[in-house]
Amino acid sequence: MNDLVAGRFALVDRIGAGGAATVWRAYDHRTGKYCAAKLANGHSADVLVRVVREQGVRLTHPHVLSPYTWAAEDDGVLVASELVRGGTLLALVRDHGALPWRYAAEILLQLLGALDHVHSAGLLHRDVKPSNVLMEATGSGAPHARLADFGIAYPADGPRLTEVGFVVGTPGYLAPEILAGHPPQPSQDLFALGVLAWQLLAGQERPEQRTANSRPPGVPDPVWAVVSRLLDTDPTHRRDAKDVHAQLAHALTGVPLQLPALSAITGEPVEVYDVLGPLPSGWSDPAPVTPSPLPVTKVDTTPPRSRRGVVLAALAVVAAGAATTAILLLDNEKPSQPNTPGTTATTSASQKAPPRADIQVDGRCDWQDVANQEVSANGVLVRCVQQPGGDYRWKPVG
Numbered sequence: 001m002n003d004l005v006a007g008r009f010a011l012v013d014r015i016g017a018g019g020a021a022t023v024w025r026a027y028d029h030r031t032g033k034y035c036a037a038k039l040a041n042g043h044s045a046d047v048l049v050r051v052v053r054e055q056g057v058r059l060t061h062p063h064v065l066s067p068y069t070w071a072a073e074d075d076g077v078l079v080a081s082e083l084v085r086g087g088t089l090l091a092l093v094r095d096h097g098a099l100p101w102r103y104a105a106e107i108l109l110q111l112l113g114a115l116d117h118v119h120s121a122g123l124l125h126r127d128v129k130p131s132n133v134l135m136e137a138t139g140s141g142a143p144h145a146r147l148a149d150f151g152i153a154y155p156a157d158g159p160r161l162t163e164v165g166f167v168v169g170t171p172g173y174l175a176p177e178i179l180a181g182h183p184p185q186p187s188q189d190l191f192a193l194g195v196l197a198w199q200l201l202a203g204q205e206r207p208e209q210r211t212a213n214s215r216p217p218g219v220p221d222p223v224w225a226v227v228s229r230l231l232d233t234d235p236t237h238r239r240d241a242k243d244v245h246a247q248l249a250h251a252l253t254g255v256p257l258q259l260p261a262l263s264a265i266t267g268e269p270v271e272v273y274d275v276l277g278p279l280p281s282g283w284s285d286p287a288p289v290t291p292s293p294l295p296v297t298k299v300d301t302t303p304p305r306s307r308r309g310v311v312l313a314a315l316a317v318v319a320a321g322a323a324t325t326a327i328l329l330l331d332n333e334k335p336s337q338p339n340t341p342g343t344t345a346t347t348s349a350s351q352k353a354p355p356r357a358d359i360q361v362d363g364r365c366d367w368q369d370v371a372n373q374e375v376s377a378n379g380v381l382v383r384c385v386q387q388p389g390g391d392y393r394w395k396p397v398g
């Protein structure tokens with residue numbers, strides 16, 4: 001039997017990795033289903049606080065992905081969500097370039113509904129971007145987007161964990177009022193969604209390519225009016241996701257989504273396929289078992305004092321209600337080829353993210369990696385930081 005995290009989750013194969021944690025396809029013995037398990041290790045109090053607080057929200061909406069449970073061990077924290085198999089919206093743009101405008105508008109309509117639900121629950125997402133939107137594997141059928149990764153979200157009327165004057169979010173998606181020092185508001189999520197919509201219509205991976213007059217060709221006036229409203233520099237024009245959703249729905253009245261949607265560039269069907277692939281050898285759909293009431297691992301369960309303090313401090317933040325939110329993919333998470341453990345493979349919550357041979361201290365990183373943490377080839381914990389000259393470099397943490 002494979003070792004279990006918190007006596008419940010068997011980690012099957014790694015499907016994503018980032019600076020804060022790793023994401024695994026895991027088997028939940030309590031539900032009898034596979035799930036996505038985000039596993040954060042206890043090397044940073046900031047990482048643990050942000051990951052642990054993600055578990056506090058339980059949102060039910062067809063286009064929102066929130067965790068359904070969480071578990072903690074001495075060495076880390078695991079948050080479990082439904083397993084979404086179609087990859088990210090960013091990957092879809094990379095594969096197909098500019099999406100057909102009606103197909104892109106369908107995704108935008110879904111995400112407006114998602115943000116309306118999130119904002120109605122009193123939450124702000126604060127990091128809306130294509131890499132934080134997961135796609136169900138619908139093939140050449142209608143798209144089904146799910147807003148995920150609420151790792152830096154917080155209640156609109158709740159306390160902030162960041163320092164005053166510290167900008168939270170991803171460059172290129174930040175609303176003008178954020179840079180002017182305004183407090184977080186729903187209008188800022190909607191501005192980021194406007195940038196995302198432009199990326200879908202223009203086929204641009206990098207949001208900074210957008211200019212004031214960069215309307216993509218072929219987009220009808222009523223749809224572009226919605227995108228322009230989301231991108232308006234005046235936040236009062238984009239305060240209400242429900243209102244913008246109604247405007248877009250009206251613009252699409254009488255214009256059904258034609259499937260398969262064909263790319264205007266290649267003429268090929270736009271397809272969202274299963275990026276996870278089959279289960280590794282030795283894995284199937286076993287019957288649920290009664291989990292052990294205690295964590296089962298093959299490591300010393302007495303962690304160093306400093307690490308235990310970090311985990312307990314993170315849990316205390318959640319218990320005190322200092323912040324709430326939800327999860328799944330990491331910033332710029334890129335699906336990785338599944339590992340192939342044998343039938344007796346073992347994993348535990350103490351497993352660390354491996355060093356990355358492609359990362360060197362002071363080496364270049366991508367703009368989308370900004371603020372991400374990784375372990376460099378020589379074992380140094382590094383963070384992607386923008387330099388005064390404008391490029392991005394991996395710098396040691398601390």
